[in-house]
Amino acid sequence: MENIANIFVKSVFIDNMIFAYFLGMCSYLAVSKTVKTSFGLGVAVAFMLTITVPINYLIENYLLCKGAMTWISPSFADVDLSFLTFIVFIAVVASMTQLVEMVVEKFSPSLYNSLGIFLPLIAVNCAILGGSLFMAERSYANVGEAAVFGFGSGIGWLLAIVSLAAIREKIKYSKIPKALDGLGIAFIIVGLMGLAFMGFMGIKL
Amino acid sequence: MQNKRKERIFLDPIFRNNPVTVQILGICSALAVTVKLQSAVVMALSLTFVVAFSNVIVSLLRKTIPGRIRIIVQLVVVAFLVIVVDQFLKAYFFDISKQLSVFVGLIITNCIVMGRLEAFAMSNSPKRSLIDGLANGLGYGFILIVVAFFRELLGSGTIWNYQVVPQAFYDAGYMNNGLMIMPPMALIAVGIIVWIQRAHQQRKEEGK
Numbered sequence: 001m002e003n004i005a006n007i008f009v010k011s012v013f014i015d016n017m018i019f020a021y022f023l024g025m026c027s028y029l030a031v032s033k034t035v036k037t038s039f040g041l042g043v044a045v046a047f048m049l050t051i052t053v054p055i056n057y058l059i060e061n062y063l064l065c066k067g068a069m070t071w072i073s074p075s076f077a078d079v080d081l082s083f084l085t086f087i088v089f090i091a092v093v094a095s096m097t098q099l100v101e102m103v104v105e106k107f108s109p110s111l112y113n114s115l116g117i118f119l120p121l122i123a124v125n126c127a128i129l130g131g132s133l134f135m136a137e138r139s140y141a142n143v144g145e146a147a148v149f150g151f152g153s154g155i156g157w158l159l160a161i162v163s164l165a166a167i168r169e170k171i172k173y174s175k176i177p178k179a180l181d182g183l184g185i186a187f188i189i190v191g192l193m194g195l196a197f198m199g200f201m202g203i204k205l
Numbered sequence: 206m207q208n209k210r211k212e213r214i215f216l217d218p219i220f221r222n223n224p225v226t227v228q229i230l231g232i233c234s235a236l237a238v239t240v241k242l243q244s245a246v247v248m249a250l251s252l253t254f255v256v257a258f259s260n261v262i263v264s265l266l267r268k269t270i271p272g273r274i275r276i277i278v279q280l281v282v283v284a285f286l287v288i289v290v291d292q293f294l295k296a297y298f299f300d301i302s303k304q305l306s307v308f309v310g311l312i313i314t315n316c317i318v319m320g321r322l323e324a325f326a327m328s329n330s331p332k333r334s335l336i337d338g339l340a341n342g343l344g345y346g347f348i349l350i351v352v353a354f355f356r357e358l359l360g361s362g363t364i365w366n367y368q369v370v371p372q373a374f375y376d377a378g379y380m381n382n383g384l385m386i387m388p389p390m391a392l393i394a395v396g397i398i399v400w401i402q403r404a405h406q407q408r409k410e411e412g413k
Contacts, residue, residue, distance in 0.1 A: 020388055025232040026316040083292060086310050087284040094277055123276065126233040126314040133307035179404035180396075183229060187396030194389030 004148050007140075011152030014201055017127050018160040019194035021134075024127030028161055029186055031118075038165035039158070044118040046154025049131045052096050053150025054143050056089050056132040064088065089132045097123045127157055164190060214336050218344040221406075224317045225348040226399045231317035234308045235349055236391035242365050244304050245353035246346070251290045251309060253342025256318050259283045260338035264326040279322045280313065287312050317341055352394045360385030 017023045024045065032038045062068055064085055069076035101119045105112045122128060131153050140146045167189055176185050224230045231252075238248045262282050263270075270278050291309045294302035302309065312318065321341055326334040357363055359382045362370035370379065384390055 022233050022236040022388065022391070023311070025236070026230060029229055029232070083288060086288055086291070086313060087281065089310075090280050090284050090313050091277075094280060124280075124314050124316065124319050126311050129314045130233075130307060130311055133310045137307060177400075177404075179407055180400045184396050184399040184403065187392050187399060191389045191392035191396060194392060195387070198387060198389065 004145065007145055007148050008152040009203065011149050012156040012159065013197065014203060015134075015153075016156040016160060016197055017130065017153050018157060018190070019197040021130065023130040024125045024157060027125055028157075028164070029183070029190075032161050032165040032168055032186075035162060035165045035169060038161045040114050041118045042154075042158030042161045044122055045125060045127055045157050046151065048093075048097060048100065048119075048122050048128050049150040049154035049157075050147060051100065051150075052093050052128055053131050053135050053153075054147040055096065056092055057135055057140065057143050057146035059088060059092065060085065060136055085133075085136060089136075090129060093128050093132070094123045127153070160193070163193065167193075211333070211336060214333060215340045218337070218340040219347060220344075223344045223348065223402070224320070224341050225345055226395070226402050228320070230320050231315045231345055232395070234311050234315055235345065235352075236388070236395065238305055238308055239349055239353040239356055239391050239394075240360070240386055241304070242350065242353045242357050244301055245349040247294070247298065247301050248305060248308065249342065249346025249349050251294070252312055252315065252317070252345055253339060254290060255283065255286045255312050255315075256321055256342045257335055257338035259286055259318060260321055260326040260334035261331045262286075263322050264329060264331040264334035267327050275327070276319075279319065283318055283322075284313050317345055348395070348398065351398065352391060355394060356385045356390065360390075 015021070018025070018028060027041065031041050060068075062071065064081045066080040066082065067077045068081075069079055097119055101112075104119075131150055134153075135146050135149060138149075140149060164186070168186065171185065171189070180188075218224055222228065225232060225235055234248065234252075238244045259279070259282050263279055266278070266282075287310065290312070291302070294305070294309060321338060325337045329337070354364065358369065362368060362375075362381050370381075
């Protein structure tokens, strides 16, 4: 239990997708103009991370790793498919987005209306693929930990995009040097927020 | 006329229409690998390779890919090239491949690659797509190298792992700026580059 809480806090604050690894930066900067839309995108990202990370965990550990397929037959002990990792992960991410889009459209039109436009964007959001790749690199002990890691990273991303959007809504009214307006200032704000988030470094539960 | 167009395809992405600072694409990986010049150069080369060749392949296939599933087809082409790069780095430059960790894999979702495939390769000949891919890769690499140069110089006092700040400076009380190694400073550095570039462009436009 302690371990799970630790992974969660770590993935939300310390290893924040945006501030520590810059993942999903493109849509982060492009969509963070108003709080409402950025909240929608944040929820969609968190949702997809929570789904894809555990699925990829299972695929990696039961199909791709060296000796992972021994559960089918002991003679597969030497099979190492890990070079396929990238292509399998991206296929899972792309097909899961498609699937989730269809399911949401069918069962909850209201959710689809608020979330739907963001889902296609997500297939190529680096945060989703990055979550799976980090999961593979850090080798979590079981699928539960991987799921908590995915969920935590998603929440961290949501937190980051909503707070940036709130700041950008206010900063519209300030006088900024013309050349710095828009993109330049957004970069610098994210940099400063990142510095603030570094204060969480080293926290351990 | 023909030549001039080619020149523009090549030069535009490097300066005037730089993918990183003007179009804001591919920032994710651009920032994370710029602590050291070496890893930035390797990353820039890998990305240039992937963009150029995926542009050519998709451009060759552009008439046969059905419109509805083109994203998946593009992803497969890109993922294949990235696997080639990753295996190559693991075989010959293991240390650097460890440093770059997941960011080589993340070239797959790098928006520059997908953006160029959608915007250029799907509607242009393979030869032009190759030039476009190379140019975009170089434009990305240019920003990466500038950021990495300053971060490594100010953060560790080295360039390409060679000590350039003389020992006498340290004896006189000079200290490496540890902040430059931290991730947030990469964002601020790119912000400043954007600022300089826009200010420069504005002056040029006003001068016209």
